[in-house]
Amino acid sequence: MPGSTIYQKGSALVQLKRVGIFRNQLFKFSEPFITQQAQALTHFEPVYIGRKLLGRAPEGARYLSLDRSQGTVARGHQTVNALTRYPGEYVRLLRDGPVDIIHAHFGVDAVYALPLARRLGVPLVTTFHGFDATTNRKGLLTSGSPAWYHYLLFRKQLARGGDVFLCVSSYIRERVLALGFPEERTFVHYTGIDSALIPPRLPVGGTKKIVHVARLVEKKGTRYLILAFKELLREMPDCELEIIGEGPLEKELKDLVDSLTLNGKVNFLGSLPHETVLTRLTGASVLALPSVQAATGDMEGLGMVLLEAAAMGIPLVGTHHGGIPEVIVHGETGFLVEEKSVTNLKKYLLELVADDDTNVRMGLNAKVMIQNRFEMNCQSKTLERIYESVLKDAS
Numbered sequence: 001m002p003g004s005t006i007y008q009k010g011s012a013l014v015q016l017k018r019v020g021i022f023r024n025q026l027f028k029f030s031e032p033f034i035t036q037q038a039q040a041l042t043h044f045e046p047v048y049i050g051r052k053l054l055g056r057a058p059e060g061a062r063y064l065s066l067d068r069s070q071g072t073v074a075r076g077h078q079t080v081n082a083l084t085r086y087p088g089e090y091v092r093l094l095r096d097g098p099v100d101i102i103h104a105h106f107g108v109d110a111v112y113a114l115p116l117a118r119r120l121g122v123p124l125v126t127t128f129h130g131f132d133a134t135t136n137r138k139g140l141l142t143s144g145s146p147a148w149y150h151y152l153l154f155r156k157q158l159a160r161g162g163d164v165f166l167c168v169s170s171y172i173r174e175r176v177l178a179l180g181f182p183e184e185r186t187f188v189h190y191t192g193i194d195s196a197l198i199p200p201r202l203p204v205g206g207t208k209k210i211v212h213v214a215r216l217v218e219k220k221g222t223r224y225l226i227l228a229f230k231e232l233l234r235e236m237p238d239c240e241l242e243i244i245g246e247g248p249l250e251k252e253l254k255d256l257v258d259s260l261t262l263n264g265k266v267n268f269l270g271s272l273p274h275e276t277v278l279t280r281l282t283g284a285s286v287l288a289l290p291s292v293q294a295a296t297g298d299m300e301g302l303g304m305v306l307l308e309a310a311a312m313g314i315p316l317v318g319t320h321h322g323g324i325p326e327v328i329v330h331g332e333t334g335f336l337v338e339e340k341s342v343t344n345l346k347k348y349l350l351e352l353v354a355d356d357d358t359n360v361r362m363g364l365n366a367k368v369m370i371q372n373r374f375e376m377n378c379q380s381k382t383l384e385r386i387y388e389s390v391l392k393d394a395s
Contacts, residue, residue, distance in 0.1 A: 016043060017044050017100040017391070018045045018046075018099040018100050018101075019041070019044040019045070019046055019047070019099060019101050020047050020122075021035075021038045021048045021105070022113040023049075023106070024052070024108075026048055026049075026052065027048070028054045029271060030215065030271075032274045033304050034105050035057075035061075036193075037191050037379075037380065037383070040192075040380040041380055042384070043384050044100075044384060047064065047099055048063035049102070049113075050063075050064075050065050050066075051065065051066045051078050051082065052067050053065050053067060064090070066078045066081060066089055082147065083146055085154070087112075087119050090116050091116070094120065099122060101122050101125065101387055102117045102120075103124075103387075104125070104127070105127050105129065106132045107151060107155065108132050108147050108148060111158050112147070114161055123163040123391060123394045124161070125163060125164045125386065126158070126166065127189070128165065128167050129168050129172070130168070130299065130322065131298045133175040133176045133301070134172075134175055134293075134297050134298050134299040135148075135296050136296055136297035137152065139296025155179065156180060159181045163185065163393070163394065164186075164187070165185055165187070166186075166188075166189040167188050168189070168191055168301040168302045170188050170323070170326060171301075171325075171326070172188075172322070172323060173186060189383060189386070190374050190379055192375060192376035192380065193304070193370060193374050194375075195371060195375060198308060200312060200313065201281075201312040202283050204360055208236060208239040208285050209241075209283055209285050210229065210240070210284070211241075211242045211286070212225055212288050213244045213289075213305040214243075214244075214245045214247075215245050215246070216243075216249045216250045218292070218294040219291055219294040219298050219299065219300065220289070221289075221292045221319065223256065224290050224345060225290050225345065226241070226253065226256055226257060226266060227260075227342045228342045229266065229346075230260050231343075231346040232349055233262075233265065236350060236354060240265055240266075240267065242267050242280065243267065244270075244272055244277055246270050253268075281314065284309065285359060286316070286317055286334075286349060287305065287314050287317070288317045288345075288349060289318040289324065290339075291318065291322065292319065292321065292339040292340055293321065300323060301322060302322070302323035302326065306328065307327065307370060310366035310369060310370045311366075312363075312367070313360075313364055313366065315358075316328045316366060317335050317336075317348050317352065319338065319341075320337070320338055324336070329369070333369055334352070335351070335352070
């Protein structure tokens with residue numbers, strides 16, 4: 001098999017197939033879940049493939065990008081690919097180390113991976129994460145992104161030509177099916193989380209702190225969290241709200257905090273490295289993700305930060321929105337409220353910061369749920385079985 005790699009494992013030789021992990025923008029700060037999933041594979045060697053590097057590759061990982069050459073040559077390759085989806089330079093880069101299968105993350109990227117998979121004669125697996133299944137036609141057309149235009153133009157081609165379509169939640173699967181993807185080849189597959197890499201939460205009973213980790217965009221509902229927090233302070237004045245992330249609404253949200261005289265109580269920490277985010281989370285009394293449907297239709301696929309907080313034993317508050325109810329079981333692992341419901345958001349946040357017994361009980365329930373449903377080791381084995389099945393069907 002041309003894409004296989006032979007490894008020495010003890011006294012045995014182990015043959016690994018290669019999977020090309022495809023993302024136009026590789027190693028984005030906000031997407032550690034892609035590399036975490038790939039690095040957890042045991043029977044496939046990941047080879048990261050993309051148009052542009054936006055971050056650092058995992059140590060020892062193999063990656064191929066169109067910007068590895070210098071200056072105008074690299075820009076030329078990237079521009080041609082972005083505008084035409086032409087995969088020729090990828091094919092050249094993979095000549096000495098071919099892959100057996102390609103796994104594209106996000107439907108937008110998969111329409112670029114499809115011509116490459118066809119040229120290489122290998123199967124294509126696509127994972128839909130959220131916006132790629134929920135953003136409406138107008139949102140795609142007004143995005144200003146050539147990749148989003150291509151997604152709209154070639155989505156039906158992807159539905160016909162892709163081999164398997166994975167969805168990060170049952171809700172996203174429903175949306176993907178509504179877009180016309182084949183039911184018999186579209187499945188729910190949770191990305192998973194490695195609980196062993198998640199630090200434990202700090203003891204309950206210290207500073208009461210609500211943590212919100214999100215890109216500051218309409219979908220994340222940060223505005224409604226700030227308004228609910230203002231009301232909560234009337235009954236719990238020693239509480240704090242910590243917002244981790246940045247985005248186009250940052251100034252507007254900071255102005256709102258100023259207008260509500262919440263300076264010193266609401267702290268904007270900006271975008272932080274993933275390890276630092278986890279450290280900050282350990283001191284949280286509750287993780288809040290009150291997401292709402294954006295004007296473009298964009299909705300949450302699942303919300304990886306929910307899994308990370310739950311794995312620490314931190315209770316959750318979120319909305320009846322997208323895939324969030326697949327993690328937050330109302331009254332067991334946290335609480336769910338309707339979108340934009342400031343009153344109920346305040347009510348349930350207050351219950352979790354004021355009642356330590358309820359907080360600990362729900363946090364432990366959340367931790368057990370992660371171990372039972374979302375553990376990375378189990379999810380990665382399932383993913384490798386999917387790869388093997390696709391390869392068998394393609395042979």
